[in-house]
Amino acid sequence: MAENSLSTLNINSTIKLNDSVEIPCIGFGTYLNTGDKALHTVTWAIQAGYRLIDTAALYKNEAEIGRAIKKFGIPRDQLFIITKLWDSDHGRKAATQAFMNSLHKLDLGYIDMYLIHSPNCGKIVDTWRALIELKAKGLVRSIGVSNFGVHHLKALQSSFPNDLPSVNQLEITPYLTRSDLVSYCRHQGIGIMAYSPLTQGHMLKDPPLTELALKYNKSTAQLLIRWSIQSGFIVIPKSSKQERIKENINLFDFEISADDMLKLNALDRHAVFDWDPTEEPWTS
C-alpha cells in the first residue's frame, strides 16, 4: 500500500483493502474502556467524528459498545466495527461459536472486520477456514489477522493463496517501525493497522517528539497519530477522556514534512510497549 497522498487526507479518508472493503484511516481503540466507560467513550468518539471502533472479545466491552452505537442512532453503514477472536477460541467450531458470541453481544446485525487476535494458538489453518466461511455467509465483511509476523503470514498464505488477510493489526510507532514486516505486508497487499500508536503514553514526553510537536503547534499524541496516517497505516488510538478523544482526531489541519517524517522514523529502537506475538513460532 502506498503512502497516503497528503493533500487529500481528511477526517473521512478511507483506505481500500485487498477485498475492496473501504476502511476509515483512523479509528477508536477501546481496550480497558469497560462498563459505563465504554458507553460514554464510544459516544464521545462518534460525536468527535470517529467512524471505526476497535474492540475484541478479550476487552469485555462488546455489549456496551453495541448499546452505545444503537443509542446514538447513527446509521449502521456509517460505522466500521472491528472485533477479534481470542487465543482460547481457535479451531473451526470454537472460532465460529466465538464469532457468533461477539455478533450477539454487539447486536449490530453484522461485523465489518473480524481479526485473529494473535498467532499464539496452534490451529490457525482451521480457524482461518472458519473465518472464510463466516465471510461467505455475509456475517462479516472483511477478515484479517493481528500480531502476525512474516513467517505466520507466509504459512497462512501457503494454505490459502487466494484468501489473504485484509489487514495485519500490529503495534507500530516511530519507536517500533517494524520495517521488514511492514514492507512484506505492503508487497502482499495486506493493509497495516497500527495499535498502541501513542506508545501507551510512555514516550509522549520524549524530547525529540516534544520539539517536533512544538514546531507544528500540536501535541505529541497528535504528531504520533498523524505520523501513522501519513505512513499509510490505519490507526486506532485509545483514550478514556473526552478532551483527548477529540484531540486525537483533530489532526487533519497540518501535515508533517517529508524531512520530519524521516526524523520520526529515525526514532526506531524496537520499543515494544504491549505484547509481541509476531516473534512466536508458527504451530498449526
Ligand SMILES: NC(=O)C1=CN([C@@H]2O[C@H](COP(=O)(O)OP(=O)(O)OC[C@H]3O[C@@H](n4cnc5c(N)ncnc54)[C@H](OP(=O)(O)O)[C@@H]3O)[C@@H](O)[C@H]2O)C=CC1
Ligand atoms: N491487537 C492487539 O493485540 C492490540 C490491539 N490494541 C488496540 O489498539 C488500541 C490503542 O492501543 P492502546 O494499547 O490502548 O494504547 P495507545 O497507544 O492508544 O495509548 C493509550 C494511552 O494513552 C493515553 N492517551 C490517549 N490520548 C492521549 C493524549 N492525547 N495525551 C496524553 N495521553 C493520551 C491514554 O490515557 P487515557 O485513557 O487516560 O486518556 C492511555 O493511557 C487499543 O485500545 C486496542 O483497541 C492495543 C493493544 C494490542
Ligand SMILES: O=C1CO[C@H](CO)[C@@H](O)[C@@H]1O
Ligand atoms: O489487545 C490486546 C491483547 O492482549 C494484550 C495483553 O495481553 C493487551 O494489552 C491488548 O490490548
